[in-house]
Amino acid sequence: MRCVNTGEYPMQGLLKLALRNIFRHRGRTAMTLASIVFGVVALILAGGFIEDTIIETGEATIRSNTGHVQVARRGYWEYGSQQPERYLSDDVEDLRRQIAAIDGVADVMFRLSFSGLLGNGRSDWSIIGEGVEPEREARLASYLTVVSGRRLTAQDRFGMMIGAGVAKALKLGAGDTASLLVSTPGGATNLLDFEVVGVFQTFSKDYDARAVRISLAAAQELLATPGAQLGVVLLKDTAATPGVADTLRQRLTDKGFEVRTWQDLDLFYNQTVTLYRQQFGFLTGIILVMLLLSVSNTVNIGIFERVSEFGTMMALGNRAARVFGLIVTESVCLGLIGSLLGVVIGTALAWAISQVGIAMPPPPNADQGYVSKVLIVPGVIVLAFATGLLAAVVASLLPARRVSRMQIAEALRQSV
Amino acid sequence: MMSMRLFALINIILRNLLRQRRRALIAIFSVAFGIAALAVANGYIAWMFYDFREATIESQYAHIQVTRPHYHEEGRADPFRFLLPDDSAAAPLAQLAHVRAWGPRLAFTGLLSKGETTLSFIGEGFDPATDLTGDRALRIVAGSRLSAGDPNGILLGKGLALQLGAKPGDAVVILVDNPGTGLSAIEARVAGIFESVSKAYDDGAILVPIQAARRLLKVSGAHSWLVYLDDTDNTAAVAEALRRGLDARQFEVRTWDQLAEFYARAVELFRQQLDVVRFIVFAIILLGIGNTMMMSVMERTGEIGTMMALGIRRSAVLNQFLAEGALIGVLGGLLGVLLAGMIGIAVDAMQIEMPPPPSLTRGYQARILLTPAIAAEALGIAVVTTMLASLYPAWKASRMEIVDALRKYR
Known part of the structure; x- marks a missing residue:
């Protein structure tokens, strides 16, 4: 043919x-x-x-703040951080062991967030505070730069890092003292003085404008709770995110947890x-x-x-x-x-x-x-x-x- | 004499183009398409900037803000030192030409409670009668706007309302800690829930009538006077008039472009990207037209030889090819702008909703804003590119040896 x-x-x-x-x-x-x-x-x-x-x-x-995957009680992202029943568990170490066992996970860290007022003696600023585990966060947040002062350490019981926007609004710098007013889950208000140890800047100005970080232990004391709300998972490789998130969902959904990846969390991206x-x-x-x-x-x-x-x-x-x-x-x-x-x-x-x-x-x-x-x-x-x-x-x-x-x-x- | 010669030149060029109809048409169409693409991209971005600018002004900064000196840098840290006098002092504002409306604003922070839940907020008192009036300035997603006669109403940002679990009609308590005078609290009723362009703002913002804010802070003035104009183009003139009328030691006048940092940065970033698109289109037109002109010269080698043998000067040959390029540029450019205009009408008619740009909450409708400046720029680029593209072939044509050129005639 x-x-x-x-x-x-x-x-x-x-x-x-x-x-x-x-x-x-x-x-x-x-x-x-x-x-x-x-x-x-x-x-x-x-x-x-x-x-x-x-x-x-x-x-x-990922490296500013969100991490690769986050774990929280179901409803946490819709209804916010104020209700006490949204706490992960009192024994976060057990949860950490479970998550860390998954292949590809580099680290797991816990956060306890709260809303409050930071005052400089003349004025207040509405902030979103986070109690964090400073050493683990330092490994995650390579895009978080310290503008002045130093990073938070676990030893800082009354030290805080504040976002650049907060520092600008209240004219606070490293070494200054600021008062933090929060209302505890029980409904009482709690006022504590903190020393500003450093000022940080991330990739998001919106976040820096309201972010305050203290150590997890200090936050637990402030809110009178032994728990945390948010588990942040750092992976060895970003490409592994969907796989790890799936594994987490399979293991944790039945226990009342919700799993979100950084893509679910960040609208900007x-x-x-x-x-x-x-x-x-x-x-x-x-x-x-x-x-x-x-x-x-x-x-x-x-x-x-x-x-x-x-x-x-x-x-x-x-x-x-x-x-x-x-x-x-x-x-x-x-x-x-x-x-x-x-x-x-x-x-x-x-x-x-x-x-x-x-x-x-x-x-x-x-x-x-x-x-x-x-x-x-x-x-x-x-x-x-x-x-x-x-x-x-x-x-x-x-x-x-x-x-x-x-x-x-x-x-x-x-x-x- | 000059015009006679010019006329003759144009006549010859037109005849040449008509003779090679297909090639001329292809050349014109490739210029037209490139120019249309450029004008549409430019016009789309111009519209986006315009829409974004107006939204930024209406919903966030107003056209002009009058404050105490350095309020924008230092005011948040020490708000009570930067209070403006009573509203009566601002009366001359309303008398100025081009001023559409003005309103006082009083900023404060505090805690907002509903039942067991307490959240911190960044709040502002405003005058609902004159300030944030349109849907574009403040979009209410649930409930209603504040009515001027309701001093106990409060508007919550969408994110804040969600976190607090508050709906229109709910009672909330606003608590403010004033240095000096101590805590003060008022009860308010949620009138509505708003969504601004910025999600970060909506997550922590409340708006209350200015009387309520004054009661909370136990003051009578304001932090800023926001001035809205009839047209953004009048901003500089009105700001100038204000600066002349107000004592510079007591007042500071800032325009929206000095305040809107996010807008300025977004514009800067887009400009860069648009420059890349413009360069690519420019280069492709250059190559495409260069191609056509090159062919034209090669093919007409014999003709060029004849022209020069008849005594026409090299410069005249050069000019003729350049002029042919320019004419293709003008025709293609005009057609391109026309095409862009038609695309603009089509895009308008299709009502394309675009997704919200990064870190904003609201999408917008795509439109093509074909300003005279954009049309003129596109036309200019068309003529310059085609002339550049015909430069080399025209120069080559004028450099030919007459004998060699004539010999090419088959």
Whole structure:
């Protein structure tokens, strides 16, 4: 059986002919390749940059505050921290052992949060306080920077760290004393003086504006409870999050616990991802259509210059399908070469840019700028490659069809 | 004489373009598409900024704030030192041109209790008659707005209400600890629950009538006077007039753009990203048009030879190709702006709801704000790119040896 679109010759002949045609028109080929290469490179760089931003945002979220997975009594996230029945358990060590036994878990830490007023003697500020285990938190919070003073330690029975926003609002600095007013779960109010040991800043300004951290023991004393409300799980690898969360759900749901991952907890991250995906989609669309137009331009011009050539081919007994096939093959070759070149150059550029890094301004809700990289993402490379190839192929279809349908006599007459 | 020559040039260019209809059309369409993409991206972001700006002003900062000097830096730490005089002192505000409304605000923090549950809050007293009036300024998700005649009503932020378990109609107790005068408490009734643009704000905010706030703090003044204007563009002029009318040792006048840090940063970040898109579109147009112009020159080698053999100067050949590029740029640019306008109308008609941007609670409707500046910029880029793209081929054409060029004629 014969293959229709190769006509009289085997496929190999068509490919060879197409390649020869491409290299015959060196200037035109160079221009078309430049467009394809540019488009593919732009996609790889933009995609890699966006991926890096997304991952960076995720890590910033995890490492500022949320950790990878959190465990609490069911209803804690809906109804808040004030009801005493929301406590995890009085024996948090037992829970810690259970969670730490799961593969991939690096550490488990407990928090006890409370709402209160922090006063400087002249004014109050509404804060959200957290009793934390300072040594374990230090391992988690690599994105939490101490602006002044030092980190909290477990020995600080009456020491507190405050967010940069709190420090600014109350004009407090390391060494100052502040009074903390809270209402205990029983309904009484409790007032304790603390010494500010340090001021911290995370990736979220909103959090820093109201956050106060004291040691877990001090918080338990303040609220007159031996328990904690929130178990924060730090993993060895962020990619393991869904797996560990599933395991936790299987083991703990029956016991009245609820498990949330950092993605469930952080609205900001999800919104950032949506926004960037949209932007990347828009950019891909533009590049695809621009490539389509650019390539079809070249193909069109090439073809109409070569009408008499195609006329001659058909006069010599080549089928219309073969002419069609030849034109499309030429475009496929152009698309393949251009996309491959684009992938090589784009990957090399991404690597080079990542070595240097792009200095980024602080995101709207943060105070710290960061250095961005361009990640080399297989998915993006495939997409970029496909976009370049697709543009080349689609651009050639219409002109190729038109030429292959020409009357031979008319096509021949076009030669001057 | 000059215009005659120009006319002749345009005539030749038009004829050339018409002769090569398909190529000219492709070139024009690729310019048009690129320009439309750029204008739509620009217009979309311009709309987003505009919408975001107006929402920020209406719901958070007002156009202008009058305070005691340095209140914004130091006021929270020592609020009683920064009290403004009675409202009567602000009467001249309302007389100024372009002022739509004004209202006093009094900030305070304290504890809010409902039953057994107590939470801390950041609160503000405001005048419900003039301040935060529209749905855009303050969106009520349950219950109703504060009525001017109800001094015991209170509005709760959505997150705070959820944590407290409070619904409209519930009774709550506001407790404030005043240094000097001690604790003071009032009972209030939840009139409504609001959602602002910021979730972090809603998690800890309450709003009460200014009379209630004054009663709690045992003061009669305010911390700031918020001034709303008829049009954001008048902000600088009105602020200037205010600064002239008020004693600088006693009052400080700040405009929304000096206060809205989040807005400024978001704008900065988007500008950068838009520049990348603009560069990519620019480069692709450049390559695409360069391609077309290159082909055009190569194909017309014989014609160029004939022109020069007839005594036409190299500079004239150069000019002609450049002018052809420019004309493609103008036509493509106009078509592109037209296309962008049509896309804008379509987007408006489709009423596309966008998801909320990072750390905001509310989405917005996508629209394309095609300002004259954006259209002019797009048109300018179209002409500049096409001329740049035709520079090299035109130069190459004008450098040809006449004999070689003529010989190419088949």
